Amino acid sequence: MRRTILVAMVLALLLIGCAEEQKEAKPSPTPAEEKLKVAFVYVSPIGDAGWSYAHDLGRKFIEEHYPVETKYSEAVPEGPDAERVIREYAEQGYDIIFTTSFGYMDPTITVAKDFPNTVFMHCSGYKTAKNVGTYFGRMYQARYLSGLVAGSMTKTNKIGYVAAHPIPEVIRGINAFALGVKKVNPDAKVIVVWTGTWYDPAKEKEAAISLLDQGCDVIAQHQDSPGPQQAAEERGVYSIGYNSDMSKFAPNAHLTAPIWNWSVIYSYVVENVMAGTWKSEEIWWGIDKGVVDLAPFNKVVPEDVRKIVEQEKEKYLKGEVPEQYPFVGPIIDQNGNVVKAEGEAMTDEELLSMNFFVDNVVGEIPQK
Amino acid sequence: MIEVEFLASLIAASMRAGTPLLFATLGEIITERSGVLNLGLEGIMIMGAMTGFYVSLVTGNPWLGILIGGLAGLLLAIIHAFFTVTLKVDQAVTGLMLVLLGLGLTGFLGKDFVGTVAEYITPMEIPYLSDIPYLGTALFSHDPFVYLGIALVPVIWFIMNKTRYGMELFAVGENPEAADTMGIPVDRVRFIAVLIGGFLVGVAGAYLSLAYAKVWTEGLTAGRGWICLALVIFSGWTPHRAIFGAYLFGGLDVLSFKLQALGLGVSYHFMRMVPYVFTILVLLVGVIREKEKFGAPSALGKPYIREQKY
Numbered sequence: 188m189r190r191t192i193l194v195a196m197v198l199a200l201l202l203i204g205c206a207e208e209q210k211e212a213k214p215s216p217t218p219a220e221e222k223l224k225v226a227f228v229y230v231s232p233i234g235d236a237g238w239s240y241a242h243d244l245g246r247k248f249i250e251e252h253y254p255v256e257t258k259y260s261e262a263v264p265e266g267p268d269a270e271r272v273i274r275e276y277a278e279q280g281y282d283i284i285f286t287t288s289f290g291y292m293d294p295t296i297t298v299a300k301d302f303p304n305t306v307f308m309h310c311s312g313y314k315t316a317k318n319v320g321t322y323f324g325r326m327y328q329a330r331y332l333s334g335l336v337a338g339s340m341t342k343t344n345k346i347g348y349v350a351a352h353p354i355p356e357v358i359r360g361i362n363a364f365a366l367g368v369k370k371v372n373p374d375a376k377v378i379v380v381w382t383g384t385w386y387d388p389a390k391e392k393e394a395a396i397s398l399l400d401q402g403c404d405v406i407a408q409h410q411d412s413p414g415p416q417q418a419a420e421e422r423g424v425y426s427i428g429y430n431s432d433m434s435k436f437a438p439n440a441h442l443t444a445p446i447w448n449w450s451v452i453y454s455y456v457v458e459n460v461m462a463g464t465w466k467s468e469e470i471w472w473g474i475d476k477g478v479v480d481l482a483p484f485n486k487v488v489p490e491d492v493r494k495i496v497e498q499e500k501e502k503y504l505k506g507e508v509p510e511q512y513p514f515v516g517p518i519i520d521q522n523g524n525v526v527k528a529e530g531e532a533m534t535d536e537e538l539l540s541m542n543f544f545v546d547n548v549v550g551e552i553p554q555k
Numbered sequence: 556m557i558e559v560e561f562l563a564s565l566i567a568a569s570m571r572a573g574t575p576l577l578f579a580t581l582g583e584i585i586t587e588r589s590g591v592l593n594l595g596l597e598g599i600m601i602m603g604a605m606t607g608f609y610v611s612l613v614t615g616n617p618w619l620g621i622l623i624g625g626l627a628g629l630l631l632a633i634i635h636a637f638f639t640v641t642l643k644v645d646q647a648v649t650g651l652m653l654v655l656l657g658l659g660l661t662g663f664l665g666k667d668f669v670g671t672v673a674e675y676i677t678p679m680e681i682p683y684l685s686d687i688p689y690l691g692t693a694l695f696s697h698d699p700f701v702y703l704g705i706a707l708v709p710v711i712w713f714i715m716n717k718t719r720y721g722m723e724l725f726a727v728g729e730n731p732e733a734a735d736t737m738g739i740p741v742d743r744v745r746f747i748a749v750l751i752g753g754f755l756v757g758v759a760g761a762y763l764s765l766a767y768a769k770v771w772t773e774g775l776t777a778g779r780g781w782i783c784l785a786l787v788i789f790s791g792w793t794p795h796r797a798i799f800g801a802y803l804f805g806g807l808d809v810l811s812f813k814l815q816a817l818g819l820g821v822s823y824h825f826m827r828m829v830p831y832v833f834t835i836l837v838l839l840v841g842v843i844r845e846k847e848k849f850g851a852p853s854a855l856g857k858p859y860i861r862e863q864k865y
Contacts, residue, residue: 232773234669262662262773347816380815387777389768390808393568397812400564417769421677435672436770549818 223283223461225249226276227259228269230288231386237411237430238385242287242310244431245449253457265290270297277302283460285453286310295319306460311356313539315467322452325473326356327363327538328503329445331513332481332496333427334367334377336442337405339492340425341368344375347398349408349415351385353552355541357409360445362545364407364427366513369547371495378403379550388412399424405442416441425487432482444482451477471535473510474503511538519546559689565806565813566693570701573798573805575600575759575767577704579783580790580797581711582628582755587787588715589748590728590854593635594650597780598657599753600760603628605661607761608771612673621676621700621761628757629750631657636749640742643858654780662773669772676700676766698766704798711794724748728852731859741859756780785834788841791850800837807833 227246229239239261250257258281260272269291276284277298283306286295292312299307299319307319315321337346346368350357365377378401380394392414395406399422407427408415413436419426420437428434428444452470459465472478481500484493502508509515509532516527520543527533542552579596586593593599607624611617631653638644676698684695715721723744726734731741763779764771782804790796811826841851 232666232669234666234671234772240670378816378818380812382812386772388770388772388775389572389763389777392768393572393809394812396568397564397809397816400560400813401816412772413770414768550815551820553822553824 222254222256223457224279224281225255225257225283225457226279226281226285227257228263228272228276228284228286228288228291229259229261230265230290231262231411233259233261237413239287239411241430241447242285242449245447245453246285248450249453249457252454253461255457266294270294273298273307274301277305282306283308283456285456306456306465308456313469315469317467320456320465320467320470322456322470324447324449324452324478325471325510326445326447326479327359327514328473328510328512329479329481330360331363331367332499333407333443333445334364334369335371335496335499336367336484336488336492337364337407337425337427338368338370338372338375339495340442340488341372341375341405343402343404344372345401345403346375346377346405346407347395347401347403348377348379348550349391349394349398349406349410350379350381351409351411352383353381355539358544358552359538359541360409361548362541362543363513365545365548366518369545370513371492373547375547377407377548379544379548381550381553382410384410386411388414388417391415392418395419396422406440413437428482434482434485439485439487441482442485442488446480446482448477448480474500475506475510511535514538520544521546521548561813561817563689563693565810567696568809568813569802569806570694570697571767571805572808573802574701574704575763576779576783576786576804577798577801578700578707578759578762579756579780580786580801581704581707581794582752582759583783583787584752584790584792584794584797585711585715585724585748585755586632586752587855588724588728588792588852589745590731590852590857590859591636591639591745591749592646592650592856593632593653593749593752594647594784595631595635595653595657595780596650596756596783597776597778598654599628599631599756600657600763600780600783601661601774601776602631602657603757603760604764604775605665605760605771606757608673608764609665609668611675611765612668612671615674617674617676617765620673620765621758624761624765625754625758628760629754631757632749632753635753636746639858640745640749643860646856646858658774665771665773671771673765673771675769676762700762700766708794708798715794720744720747725852727859728854731854735859745859756783759783782830782834785837788851789837792852793850804830804833 231239233239233243246257249255263269263272273294285308287310289311292314295307295309296314299316309321311323312321368375382390382394384390391410391412395415395418404424406415406419408429413433416426416433416437419440425442426440428441431446434441511532514533516529516531518527520526603624606627607620610623611620638649639646678698681695685691723739727741727744735741786800789800807830814821
């Protein structure tokens with residue numbers, strides 16, 4: 188009996204020794220072999236052609252072009268659920284975690300404190316930490332360009348704008364769009380309807396119909412669903428999409444759309460992490476970096492309108508205008524007050540806290 | 556003139572937004588009239604929405620989509636009926652289980668066709684009537700299901716009040732013990748009522764994805780199933796009041812957009828609250844008027860077990 192136990196112990200020790208030997212003998216993986224683990228947390232479904240869909244295109248891009256392994260969670264509500272999902276990714280050893288909605292800001296910061304070696308990138312927020320950076324795009328630039336198209340295509344001089352929530356990002360987009368409209372058509376008005384939703388196809392479509400009933404013949408949106416596009420298609424008028432090319436929902440109506448190209452930022456972050464040069468920063472890039480752009484034009488958009496848009500886009504690409512353009516004076520608000528004098532540009536701080544409408548916008552910013 | 560135009564636009568929107576609510580409310584009225592409470596409307600409706608959309612996507616036939624959407628609702632209703640009528644399980648618990656089942660299952664099964672484009676049911680112009688100024692826009696430029704919903708109201712009223720099955724429905728909902736004594740098969744009447752209700756709720760969901768929103772996405776019903784439960788109380792369990800309630804709620808839901816589009820300074824926060832404040836008031840009125848025999852079937856929510864003191 189004792190001999191059996193002894194033999195068993197010797198065999199066990201030999202096995203442990205071999206196992207450790209093997210562990211030590213295994214060469215440490217080279218950067219090329221070891222895949223970077225990257226996680227994404229989305230606030231809505233990815234099939235919706237909206238906000239999360241655009242982010243997911245970026246995820247797919249880095250998966251195709253870099254030695255990374257990606258995973259995502261979609262339709263994660265902002266709140267306690269988000270913190271749980273982010274924490275799970277961190278615990279699973281993900282190297283980079285992209286949290287893609289404003290409401291994920293506090294959960295991201297909270298989880299980041301417990302995982303100092305994980306890189307967290309939060310989209311559209313303003314809180315950073317040693318291992319937390321933020322990123323966003325200057326979507327107002329693309330919205331301005333889409334306003335040039337809308338202003339050129341309207342016949343009634345009434346352009347409808349279906350808007351989600353009265354926050355600076357949305358207000359900034361409405362104003363940039365309206366300034367684009369004004370540049371090509373000073374007589375046109377932009378009529379705003381607030382829905383109070385980011386993604387409710389039925390409500391957003393109904394809001395667009397309300398604008399169409401008031402004689403609007405172009406519909407723009409800061410919404411994630413294609414509802415407003417469908418409303419325009421059914422009524423035989425024009426529309427401007429958002430987030431990604433929404434033309435499949437409205438092949439005749441959809442003129443173009445301000446779109447996101449998150450792959451630019453995702454590639455930049457991945458490259459920096461791989462090179463060991465990543466540091467926390469606040470990224471806010473625009474057309475010149477390719478983060479925002481316009482979707483392809485509908486064939487009904489005339490050549491002269493395309494030329495105007497291209498000329499304005501070139502100004503960004505060549506650095507002929509400041510990043511804040513079109514928010515360069517004269518800028519007049521709805522009440523006739525001069526917000527910025529001729530040639531004076533708004534600062535990023537002013538853009539990030541914008542809470543007024545320019546003079547060719549019809550509608551109110553709801554106050555708390 | 557702008558007032559008439561505004562009114563026409565609001566009526567049209569109320570009818571559009573109210574139609575899915577009407578179908579589901581009528582379905583639940585039939586179910587509750589038999590004494591069975593079905594809290595699972597949200598789950599049944601979204602199952603109808605997803606199934607209907609998928610069928611239309613695959614076959615290119617939205618009418619078939621509506622039919623199969625109704626059958627999907629009926630399938631979930633069979634589950635509810637089996638548990639509550641046959642097995643006498645708590646009706647509220649079973650209904651809530653259906654909500655979770657419907658939302659979870661559609662989120663999982665419908666994931667792959669979010670963002671796809673199916674064939675939809677389109678509005679139809681009624682010759683001559685559609686051309687009447689204002690009135691044409693308001694009443695005669697809708698899709699066929701709006702008119703089917705309106706037609707269903709007198710049909711259901713007739714079935715409930717003038718047919719043998721209708722009388723049996725009332726009997727088992729008010730006093731199943733007495734009905735049983737008279738030879739009415741309580742369980743069978745209730746089972747059929749739950750199935751009819753489930754079918755109509757499924758149709759409401761399919762209408763939502765194929766005629767109203769014209770899109771499929773997770774959570775498309777956005778609480779409409781719960782609203783319909785309140786509308787059943789508002790209607791006093793009668794079909795003719797249901798149409799008024801459904802259109803009223805539909806109108807309240809879109810009123811904010813209409814007022815904003817006119818350029819009127821309305822409180823956006825307040826207007827978002829209005830439909831839900833209305834729902835709470837409806838429930839409150841239901842509670843207050845309970846003593847005045849507001850219309851709720853006496854045996855509502857209580858399983859019938861023969862020989863058991865009621």
